[in-house]
Amino acid sequence: MSEPVRIGLLGRGTVGGAFAALVSERAEAVEAATGRRPEVVGALTRGEGDFSDILERSDLVVELLGGTDPARQYVLDALRAGRPVVTANKQLLAQHGEELFAEARAAGVQLRFEAAVAGAIPIIRVIQESFGVTEISKVFGIVNGTTNFILTEMAATGAPYEDVLSRAQQLGYAEADPTDDVTGADAAAKMAILARLAFHTPVTLEDVAFEGIEQVTPDDLAYAKELDLSLKLLGVAERREGGISVRVFPCFLYSGHPLAPVGGPFNAVMVEAPAITEVTMSGPGAGGPETASAVLGDVVSILAGDAPVHETRTTLPVVSDVTSSFYLHLEVADRPGVLAKITQVLGENEISVKSVVQRGIGDDARLVMVVHECLESRFASAVEEIARLEELRAAPRSIRVIEEEFV
Amino acid sequence: MSEPVRIGLLGRGTVGGAFAALVSERAEAVEAATGRRPEVVGALTRGEGDFSDILERSDLVVELLGGTDPARQYVLDALRAGRPVVTANKQLLAQHGEELFAEARAAGVQLRFEAAVAGAIPIIRVIQESFGVTEISKVFGIVNGTTNFILTEMAATGAPYEDVLSRAQQLGYAEADPTDDVTGADAAAKMAILARLAFHTPVTLEDVAFEGIEQVTPDDLAYAKELDLSLKLLGVAERREGGISVRVFPCFLYSGHPLAPVGGPFNAVMVEAPAITEVTMSGPGAGGPETASAVLGDVVSILAGDAPVHETRTTLPVVSDVTSSFYLHLEVADRPGVLAKITQVLGENEISVKSVVQRGIGDDARLVMVVHECLESRFASAVEEIARLEELRAAPRSIRVIEEEFV
Secondary structure, eight states: OOOOEEEEEEOOSHHHHHHHHHHHHHHHHHHHHHSOOEEEEEEEOSSSSOHHHHHHTOSEEEEOOOSSTTHHHHHHHHHHTTOOEEEOOHHHHHHHHHHHHHHHHHHTOOEEOGGGSSTTSOHHHIIIIITTTSOOOEEEEEOOHHHHHHHHHHHHHOOOHHHHHHHHHHHTSSOSSOHHHHTSHHHHHHHHHHHHHHHTSOOOGGGOEEOOSTTOOHHHHHHHHHTTEEEEEEEEEEEETTEEEEEEEEEEEETTSTTTTOOTTEEEEEEEETTTEEEEEEEEOOOHHHHHHHHHHHHHHHHHOOOOOOOOOOOOOBOOSOEEEEEEEEEBOSOTTHHHHHHHHHHHTTOOEEEEEEEOOGGGOEEEEEEEEEEHHHHHHHHHHHHTSTTBSSOOEEEEEEOOOOO | OOOOEEEEEEOOSHHHHHHHHHHHHTHHHHHHHHSOOEEEEEEEOSSSSOHHHHHHHOSEEEEOOOSSTTHHHHHHHHHHTTOOEEEOOHHHHHHHHHHHHHHHHHHTOOEEOGGGSSTTSOHHHIIIIITTTSOOOEEEEEOOHHHHHHHHHHHHHOOOHHHHHHHHHHHTSSOSSOHHHHTTHHHHHHHHHHHHHHHTSOOOGGGOEEOOSTTOOHHHHHHHHHTTEEEEEEEEEEEETTEEEEEEEEEEEETTSTTTTOOTTEEEEEEEETTTEEEEEEEEOOOHHHHHHHHHHHHHHHHHOOOOOOOOOOOOOBOOSOEEEEEEEEEBOSOTTHHHHHHHHHHHTTOOEEEEEEEOOGGGOEEEEEEEEEEHHHHHHHHHHHHTSTTBSSOOEEEEEEOOOOO
């Protein structure tokens, strides 16, 4: 019988527990696939266990602690000691990726992290390996299940954000402190990782502009429905003239868009490149078993053979002002000439209107429109100018739109 | 400068040409990713070039000839000579997989074939590597772009099969001889490959029961629309009690099903397993650049590191009689008691009705129904019995249905 492979497990929360159980359950399959039987030796929690002891007794380290401290030090130490590392820690990679990848290359061992982005969807492997030499132009999608669940529920029930968030917490789709998810910070970390791999350039969390979903109103969702639009929290990493843009923002999609039907806690990521047109992958974005399964896949890959560690090939600047299409929601005085005044301001800023819905009368009059793609800075100036019009009864609200309509 | 990697290219058709062009275009990226610059040495066509000479001068062989003869012999020879092989040849793998994998293992070199199934969608890598130790329960989807284009067009235009086929041929979505595609034989070869990898068991083309789309009428599509159903040619490989079932058949899906919106020449594959729930991948199913891109991805993987060659772990029997849900289209005499008679036959065979649409009067009366999942042999007996009823004006028509309704 061959030597077993000893896995040093750091972290014993939901995912850690699911991973330990999965290793026992699939030990035979792992042995059939790689010739070596896996076993978990020691499990460190934040309070218990000795890291040096676990490191000493393991052939490979799985880091599921979360957070950057002490995870960063443990991963660095493990790599330096020549242990391949598998981690599900998106913040660690988004903030300290450059340092960790350099250490792994120096030590000549693998650093794998499939579970850090999009749960069961093997997007890391596909971007790094299948499309590793493809000139990717854009990676975008729904990479946070909590917010997608909340937006799906808001659209379905018409309930306000706070109520749906409570429900999500009760059902276990949102954490007690949901800040990271609802502000877009979690999605931003994932997009930093995807952008780095897709474009072979250093990207950290600080390069990602992000907005969350706290400001979304049932109102916006209802009006948007009339325009055949549904709302998603999108992460977008794309090449733009002169560099790249990596952002997270709530965004309307037309009903035919491949991401429009992705509901509930599911994630979905699209990769675009001239050579492949577009490839879309969707599936459960989180969950103990799904994440554990992605971690085990990485362990098996390490046992199966060598693979290069990520290395940047270029340094692309982050473009700050990009073009977007927008939904614009205006509460206006019910008075002749309002639409003309507003469209004049838009026209002066070279912004053209794609569609308008005019609703309500008197104190409830609203203009809801979608404008074609324009430079975001120009749109911001136009909205500022519109906000100063005496006909406006409330501050304008705007949300980005992906204009592409699929048949 | 490092030694270049010399690629012996067999086949210089659409894909071969696109691959040679892509190698030049992405040579620098390949070198950045793997440390070695690729170059194509010699290209064999069916008429020209000398295989031994190309083999002699190459480090790695890419087989894009298609067909099994002489491709099988060339691939065996290349493996025996210690050359890793990348192929896009689905028939070769579906018919001679066992022999080729054994040869690759014996020679200790890789045999990769991402482009053989679903074009740009990296389903082979995901099943073999990401889900290599996952207990996959089902792999199914749309793996033939030609037939999906034809069915999408038929549904959209109401035109008959023959007309849409001609149009597909004019547009380059169907070949001059479309037999392989429209009979389901092409999809069957792909499903044999996917089933083998998903279940780690020997599966060849002969194990796959397949039906094509030649019998589909605009009529069926129109009635089905009333039942909220759309038609796809599905490949399904699944674990069934006591073994596996691998089949290709036209099948109706409810509009919420993740595969329902996949239109035109696109492909999509779903993988189901308890540990991952379900992961769906979609994208262009064929095309020169997409296929060439998949081939190059395999070349890069070979250069990047070792990986195990597929090996079966078990031998599962093919289950012949499985359960399915069905759409049943009956042209009946417009006479009282017809529905009662028919449902009685169904009831006696323990088949229950999910929904019925009754349309037309007099000589055009029809009963269109969907029945719940039942053993296919039972359904066949019931339909035989129904066909003998004097009220039937034409032979019954039936098409399988995936009953699952998503919200």
